[in-house]
Amino acid sequence: MADILVYIELVSGQPTQASLDLLSGARDLAGTSGRVTALAVEDDSAVDTAKLGAADRIVLVSGDAKGYTGERHLAALSEAIERDKPGIVLIANSYVGLDISTSVAARVGQPLLAYCVALALGDDTLRATCQIYGGKLEADVECNLPAIAAVNPGVFQASETRGAGEIVQAAAPVFTARTMVQSTSSASDTGVDITASDLLVCVGRGVGDEDGVALAQELADALGAELVASRPVVDQGWVEKSRQVGKSGKTVKPKLYLAVGVSGAPEHLEGMRDAGLIIAVNTDANAPIFDAAHFGTRCDVLEFLPLLTEKLQGAIA
Amino acid sequence: MNIVVILQTVPDSAEELTLADGVLDWDEAPLRLNEFDDHALEEAVLAKEEAGATVIALALESAGDRVLQTAVARGADRAVKLIKEVPLDASARMVAPLMAEAARKLGADLVVTGVQAPGxxxxxxxxxxxxxxxxxxxxxxxxxxxxxxxPIVAQEFGGGRSAQISVTLPAVVGVQAARRPPRYVSGSKLRQAVQSASIEKLDVAAELADEPGKLVTLHSPHKTTAISFLDDDPVTAVDQIVEIFRQRGIVGGGRG
Known part of the structure; x- marks a missing residue:
């Protein structure tokens, strides 16, 4: 079996859940004969290595840099690949993963399989299923080893670990810095906390325009819910950023998630998949949101919204 | 400063995508400007308006003239069509050497394009x-x-985390979202651009890179949850949903 290197994304020294899930997936993929290495690039926080017990070896790349820059992490990961020559490199398909996975594939001259939702090892090949076109299609692909895979969050789940493996301190990467962190911020400090609400009404591109958003707001008010949105709606400026659900927004776990006109791109599902009750309204019968929902209807959202609002107002009165 | 914006047309994943023999039927695929490229163009034009720059829209010949004409109508100063025979399903890896050579020939200080495309x-x-x-x-x-x-680039990392990063030019930026929605182009402005915009042609010597992997087949996702479909009539669907709300205690006094 091939040796596997897993890039560990850190937030204030803590491995992200997606990275921990990936590490467990690597353990299963490597079997008993393959070695799993976790690689973390240090910044100004100490790395919590205790959580990386699924790895046989933990490589900490030195550095006291302020925050993440793609070029520093790219240099560190490339050096590790060229030094250790793993058969497979796994990177979580987060925003940081998106930033460096293709770059590192180009730097070391290896194929990249992106948006992976399933992985399998052949003798000299890596096979994957990749989720594309907003989750509407999947591609079965393969490439020769060594290779790099960017894996969607949620594909693997972290399991009990056996205690941290050997820890190796690697020197800071050598590169010419052309980018520099000026400041960092967290949007969680501002705006409404949508993660605290039990009831969420989410609007997607299918509501059409700001008038559609206003109808959804009326429904949210009638239900006593918070209004949230998918990325395209926020990008249009129809709903504020602090109400965005998904990869580039917040992860929520309400009792009710009523998705109206939401297509259900993988990046959105990542942020709401664990809601207690998901009801989807979308005229597109093939919309991926229906794969995550418990109940669904394909009726017109603009007809649906005022009808449900009126019904709820009557029911509550 | 020259800002080269790479624009790609892609199958519209909001529409139905048809498969033929395990690959996308490109003849039937509804194409649109990649939405992230749409934002990249807007951000480039915003940067030009704020700081002064020449925005050059660059697209493969297969993208069609309308994409470039629309870019001019939205504020691009030049529109350049890259002349090269490129398969419609060519991957980003294959196309990158062409775009890189074009960027050099156009004197780019900054190359801006969407952070990703759907395929x-x-x-x-x-x-x-x-x-x-x-x-x-x-x-x-x-x-x-x-x-x-x-330049200072605001970079988003998910979960509400972001950073302001300064970069020494030349550089490439993958845009997730512009600071404001892509501007609307009126029909008259677009007609004006169609009539007046000169689309330059650019030849490049670079060849397509080899495909790094092999597409075995495309298929619809395997269903992982058992959804219960309600009625497609909105009046009936609303009654059914209110009943679900009542059963779950979401409305009707049983909440909690």
Whole structure:
């Protein structure tokens, strides 16, 4: 079996859940004969290595840099690949993963399989299923080893670990810095906390325009819910950023998630998949949101919204 | 400063996508400007308006003239069509050497394009182009401030985390979202651009890169949950949903 290197994304020294899930997936993929290495690039926080017990070896790349820059992490990961020559490199398909996975594939001259939702090892090949076109299609692909895979969050789940493996301190990467962190911020400090609400009404591109958003707001008010949105709606400026659900927004776990006109791109599902009750309204019968929902209807959202609002107002009165 | 914006047309994943023999039926595929490229163009025009720059829209010949004409109507100063025979399903890896050579020929200080496209099975265009050029890449950008010598790029990392990163030019930026929605172009402005915009043609010597992997087949996703479909009539669907709410205690006094 091939040796596997897993890039560990850190937030204030803590491995992200997606990275921990990936590490467990690597353990299963490597079997008993393959070695799993976790690689973390240090910044100004100490790395919590205790959580990386699924790895046989933990490589900490030195550095006291302020925050993440793609070029520093790219240099560190490339050096590790060229030094250790793993058969497979796994990177979580987060925003940081998106930033460096293709770059590192180009730097070391290896194929990249992106948006992976399933992985399998052949003798000299890596096979994957990749989720594309907003989750509407999947591609079965393969490439020769060594290779790099960017894996969607949620594909693997972290399991009990056996205690941290050997820890190796690697020197800071050598590169010419052309980018520099000026400041960092967290949007969680501002705006409404949508993660605290039990009831969420989410609007997607299918509501059409700001008038559609206003109808959804009326429904949210009638239900006593918070209004949230998918990325395209926020990008249009129809709903504020602090109400965005998904990869580039917040992860929520309400009792009710009523998705109206939401297509259900993988990046959105990542942020709401664990809601207690998901009801989807979308005229597109093939919309991926229906794969995550418990109940669904394909009726017109603009007809649906005022009808449900009126019904709820009557029911509550 | 020259800002080259790479624009790609892609199958519209909001529409039905038809498969033929395990691959996308490109003859039937409804094409649109990649939505992330749409934001990249807006961000480039915003940067030009704020700090002064020449915005050059660049697209493959197969994208069609309308994409470039629309870019001019939205504020691009030049429109350039890259002349090269490229398969419609060519991956970003394959196309990157062409885009990199074009960027050099156009004197780019900054190359801006979408952070991803919906069919990027083998990786994204921005990082591959950056690698070809040996320029730094900043992905996940949600704003570019070109008013200083070293532009400041707002980079998003998910979960509400972001950073302001300064970059020494030349560089490549993958745009996640512009600071404001892509501007609307009126029909009259577009007609004016169609009539007046000169679309330049650019030849490149670079060849397509080899495909790094093999697409075995495309298929619809395997269903992982057992959804219960309600009625498609909105009146009936609303009654059914209210009943579900009552059963779950969401409305009707049983909540909690």
């Amino acid at each position: 990027d099975i083998f990786g994204q265009l921005a990082p591959f182009t950056a690698a070809e050029l040996a320029w730094p890449l900043l992905g996940g950008a949600v704003g570019i401030d070109c008013s200083a010598d070293a």
